[in-house]
Amino acid sequence: MSQAPLVLVDGSSYLYRAFHALPPLTTSKGLPTGAVKGVLNMLKSLRKQYPDSPFAVVFDAKGGTFRDEMYAEYKANRPSMPDDMRVQIEPLHQSVIALGFPLLCVEGVEADDVIGTLARSSAAADRPVIISTGDKDMAQLVDGHITLVNTMSGSSMDVEGVKEKFGVAPEQIIDYLALMGDSSDNIPGVPGIGPKTASGLLVGVNGGLTELYANLDIVPTLPIRGAKTLPAKLEEHKEMAFLSYQLATIKVDVPLDIGLDDLQMGAEDPAKLYELYTLLEFKSWINDLDRDAKRQELSAAAEPAPAGDLFSPRAEEAPAAPTEAAYETILDQARFDVWLEKLNNAKLFAFDSETTGIDAQQAQLVGLSFAVQANEAAYIPLTHSYIGVPEQLDRDTVLRALKPILEDPNKLKVGQHAKFDMNILANCAIGGDQNEGITVRGIAFDTMLESYVLNSTATRHDMDSLAQKYLDHTTVSFQDIAGKGAKQLTFDQIALEQAGPYAAEDADITLRLHQTLFEKLSAIPSLASVLTDIEIPLVPVLARIERQGAFVDAELLGIQSIELGNKMVALEREAFEIAGEEFNLGSPKQLGVILYEKLGLPVLKKTAKGQPSTAEEVLAKLAEDDHRLPKVLMEHRSMSKLKSTYTDRLPEQINPRTGRIHTSYHQAVASTGRLSSSDPNLQNIPVRTAEGRRIRQAFVAPKGYKLLAADYSQIELRIMAHLSKDEGLMNAFRNNLDVHTATAAEVFKVELSEVTSDQRRGAKAINFGLIYGMGAQKLGKDIGVDTKTAKAYIDTYFARYPGVREYMERTRKQAADQGYVETFFGRRLYLPEINSNKPQERAAAERTAINAPMQGTAADIIKKAMVAVDNWLASSGLDAKVILQVHDELVLEVREDLVDQVSQEIRLHMSEAAKLDVPLLVEVGVGNNWDEAH
Template identity: 75%
Template sequence: MSLAPLVLVDGSSYLYRAFHALPPLTTSKGKPTGAVKGVLSMLKGLRRQYPDSLFAVVFDAKGGTFRDALFAEYKANRPSMPDDLRMQVEPLHASVRALGYPLLCVEGVEADDVIGTLARSSAAQGRPVVISTGDKDMAQLVDEHITLVNTMTGSVMDIAGVHEKFGVGPEHIIDFLALMGDKVDNIPGVPGVGEKTAVGLLTGIGGGLAEVYANLDQVAGLSIRGAKTLAAKLEEHRDAAFLSYELATIKIDVPLDIEVEALVCAEPDRDTLLELYNDLEFKSWVAEVQREAVKVGDVVAPAKAPAEKVEAKYETILDEARFEHWLERLNNASLFAFDTETTSLDAQQAQLVGLSFAIEPHEAAYVPLMHDYEGAPAQLDRDRVLLALKPLLENPAKGKIGQNAKYDINILANCAIGGDPAQGIEMRGVAYDTLLESYVLNSTATRHDMDSLALRYLEHTTITFEDIAGRGAKKLTFNQIPLETAGPYAAEDADITLRLHHALQALLAKTPSVQPVLMDIEMPLVPVLAKIERQGALVDAELLRVQSSELGQKMAALEKEAFELAGEAFNLGSPKQLGVILYDKLGMPILNKTSKGQASTAEAVLAELAEMQYPLPKVLMQYRTLSKLKSTYTDKLPEQINPRTGRVHTSYQQAVAATGRLSSSDPNLQNIPIRTAEGRRIRQAFIASPGYKLLAADYSQIELRIMAHLAKDEGLLHAFQNDLDVHRATAAEVFGVPLESVSNDQRRSAKAINFGLIYGMSSFGLARQIGVDRKQSQAYIDRYFTQYPGVLAYMERTRTQAAEQGFVETLFGRRLYLPDINAKNPALRKGAERTAINAPMQGTAADIIKRAMVTVDAWLSESGLDARVILQVHDELVLEVREDQVEQVAQQIRLHMSGAAQLDVPLLVEVGIGSNWDEAH
């Protein structure tokens, strides 16, 4: 009879990976809980996989280990644990213990050593061992009894897997690590020896580290890069290599006070779990514990048997009868989830491969249309299926749920039924988008993709695309994937979308203030953005190519100038070479260092050095600016012209910026600089079609106007209500001069103060910007607050409210959570306070432009005018309008945009018209 495996969990690895990889989560009081939720979810999932196994969760203990005694610099490069992670360690340990899982922390050694000892002693007794970790060092433990599993990726690594991943077997992993070192743990290794060289040495010599050093005379003859000089380098760093070997070796003889057989999971301590889960606000888990244990007085009733796991019913539809059955069900449903499978992530070029649907949880169907791999079964006629679905999908009364539904809307609009590009499906009735439900619920969460949401809200690990398509050069497109695996994957997408919607709606119901943000702003915007993306923008490719050539010439001249200033040629793109030139050769002061202790050559450092009148940093900054424009725009934009439309199509993301602002990608059209001649020339390449003009409508000083509304400051309200130049009015107040006597320099300084305070600028930052000393800039700020006391009161009120409730809100109810608002680290706390002050203004501005886009789109659709929105950038809309209708559109666009919100001050919209974007701006 075979023994059940011993499952050993690298708790410390879990902790960091959950913290960095999963969306952040906080309680209503701002307490961070995301790492706790992530680790516990993974542990529960792992336990369900191995219900009868011995089990232990192993964490690093506090304090140093024997490795610190061997090498004082061991792990010296690692940053200290972030405050919002440190705060989660104790509740995590308490939760693990309350779940009944054995938890081990042994002083003087690392978790790896405890795991290594338990694994090898168990394997020696013939018991299989499963180590759950993401740490590559653990590969040295793998043998015929010991395997590694990665809970986040679902991958399993045995002896063959170690060979495939590292190029050497488990018996040489320590040698491998000793040669190449480990930057994360600051294991020195041999400088210049990377993965390929380490593998080449070990396989070429045919042994481990000792054999390599015993045969240094053979190294020069190996087929590896730099072989001729490698032996000398190895000899020079012999001591470091053998020290690294010792540091990388996991101990397998740690004295332990517990026997393997004692690592048995106990019954959960439900009282403690309820207390912990309530404190951490894990409401679904509170309900789960309560269901499992009904309390009678002070006695806990025996736990109920765990609910049986619901078996998913997924179907791949290949015949007419089953398709008709599902079509009837969909037509009778009031709400269903849908998803498309395609050949590409680019919605303007992807080909539709199939569609999936779900009406009830745990039940879904996939309709394949274009799987064309060798041996693929016959599939339903593509056009017949799409024409049958068209009335349903275009019916606004039939509610649909999507995950990033904008992509699917564009795919269906471009599906070209019968080969006709104009014959697509105009999807209507998209009632919910789980990506946006999650985003509105917590915009500070970094991930709203389906895989992350399923793990977070459903405790379900999805089938990933890489699982079925592979990766790298051999990665398949969806049409090449066999239906045996493609079908369940596609059906699961629809099923999980439906189940996520149910889970997220339950959470949104508990926060009613954010529901209007979802239903009145974000959801109506989805089809509007999809339409803008499909429309695209016309660009003059030849003009961009000319500019690219000119930029290249300017860069060459700057490079030559940099070489002359440095006294030698060097790679301007190499921070290492640049550091040597700036600090070692030219002796410039080191103003800042990287996390690895190297002298920084970052943009901010170069700017400060340039201000100190060093000429080379200024040249380098100019070179970097031109290089970025060339590589990002003038070189790349012509390549991104869609061959089908002849236009550039950006993709807008609603769920990226925490404040609610839209972002764009592929290409990013929101970062083209407008203050430089080169940046404006790029905008000149965005042109109107013959017979049309570009019209740019831009909110003027919208965040300052929102500030005036929020602060209710009489001075600011008066300035905006009377259409005064607010910066000139501020200058008059701050500098104590009549309005008509304000100089341009005073106005410039007042503008810096107005915008600086919105973004939380310090007196030091303001001093640098306006060229005065810190004492003078602080005096300006103090005078500003004296003249505008409402602004100061707003800031203080906002800081207090944010600290108490852990979030701030826009005028329309959008929430921004602030995990660091009560952090013990002053820098983190101050940063959160600055965000708290700015976010309501920036977020309200984002809400207003989104509301305006929905209103403008509805007006344009009804007007019959030949005009369309082609771009949205920050507070600006760009339209392409037929020449004879420009004045009519300009008049209406002002009305619709200025009416997108009712504030205590008017919203001013400035409109420009031109043949290109620069002229119109």
């Protein structure tokens, strides 16, 4: 017999909805009662539907929450609660309790967070959950165990229901809300992105916000209106999008001192109900009570404790470590010696560093934790500095003792995002010597990468998420021990009583996750090979590139900022001249008046309030139609973006210790295996405009050195030739023909020597467009022909290269049959929407299925090339270092007299990174700056 579901009621949501949706009721004395009656009716109905279920009715507590600390404007536009609603809260709470329902209010979080925590906990125990709410935010909680019901409308929503309503899966709802925002809560989102665009973006990249930002280059190819202008808009509002993501995320780890047993329905309190119903003048319910018992019996009933005493909120302490775990904080030499012996004898151990921050190039080491077997771990504090801290072991003595173990390649280690710890230890400056750190060797596993390789889209790959998913364990979060917002402590300020168990748990969970994840990977040899042959060897390579950094000419960037500023002023003047008056270029209202009322431009789209839209995609479409002012506005926005994101920002990101910029590379973000970077994001520096290329000119070689850029030529097309086995395409590459010219000759039926530049450009659009699933309409628009002509070109292409069409059809079928596609090296990308009954979702998944093997194989090849080049540089001892990786390109800093030798070797190692049926061509450029070398 199946368990009765846990029923969680969003009391605050229903209070608001009942107040605004139901007819107002008042007592004879003028007391408003309509919302109370509406909510109680709903609760009574739920009780009849689920008579055997435990319940919790959850309301927002008074005061602010962590979201207000995160974003001062959170819910700022929501009008203050009407007095007629406020006076109903207390009698409603009292009535809920008197009916026997457990009532919860927890300070510092919203009702959604309490519901999310209880729902996830119950679902983890395989108990079904019903969440009664009217809020769309809750859709993010829906899974195989959790269903939403709207008791007022009688509707329900499971996983398929969420997909049908919102166009995205429940796990994408947070990303969906982050993109489109939520006006009711004043979550900003990305301006101009509505529900359809948000769902289209997420479906198009087959992932969430992180995957979207890692794949902005494919956004213009997606079947979304205004897709061309979306990358710039998304990049401009990236910070706000990720803030919105945090604001929209329902917490599922709120510390609660209650369990399922505490949520069992209690007995009704007839005396209290009679008192409340009399106050509220609910005469029919009073009559019901009269029929159940005599009035004198009701009057004699004992009154319960006031509502505020039941489940009253209190300060919560951080969750304790699991009772079975043996964690210790090492403060004396004897215990440290014991652990040194354990580490020396261990076949494999997990380690983790605690630091003062998350910038691996500037954060300071605070302590280290280790685990040698499950549920046994230790933390060695080194530099905690709060008042009253116990005496710690000498930092340099500990590091020198650990150095031989950590640097021994034969002592195998596992970390969670081990690259960060490697950089911290490399920069730890033992004895104050910046040149004496710890070069960690022997990283055999990384749980973040194990999860990523196992399934790049199944979950986030941070330790807390992985522990919850694979170990059913809720870890102690950093906020639990450090606090939140401006008052958050750095780790060196946290008391050892809290810091020790937290840090030891990190190492313990890392080891336990590895034991679970690698067993799963080992069952799929191709995935285990991707981990051990590609991802793990790349970790130290990326760590070295990050530490090396790149020189940037801050003075040149300053000059460019001034020039961009001047161009923006000139464009502003031009806009004023066209408009015939001055106006605020950033004001949608003023812009709308100028564009539509004064200039009479066509209205292509309206806002939710019915006003003509001035969103970026609208301006882009108007600019495409040769309207002068939208063109000027778009150019102004482009200049503004370059200035704020690059020329103004890059000088601020120069590390004061090294004088270089140190980006961070991410292996476990893009679902296809591609690397991404941040702080700064070097993958998105524009190269198609003169202004964008000038930014690359600021990346310079130091005196006596040159920058060398080695780039794979048309690698994805070469991979397409290999995968499709199309003889025509393979012959073009084998004969070292210009593939775009060769394609033009085939499509336009002319000799190679007769191909014009326009024909080659059209062929190039076809070659690359087909990889991304471009249709005839989009192709026609790109190359300036009608849709019928573009379709004829595509048909001719497939007739000349039939293997490409066969590959596409074969890949679609394989994806539908097995639910995933693979790269040349066996990396998998799972496609949950490949068999969707919604044509748009299925089509997007099919496009991804065709493109992912090429994009993923290209990513794997450049990763293998990076490892090969790094190994060669290390063995050769030459004065040359890789300083940047961007897409299919490696950038090296090379001593001038070694340029020819390094160029030759780089070509060799990169071209041999994979054995395809067509050659890999590597183009090498050299210059004093990145733009010259590219």
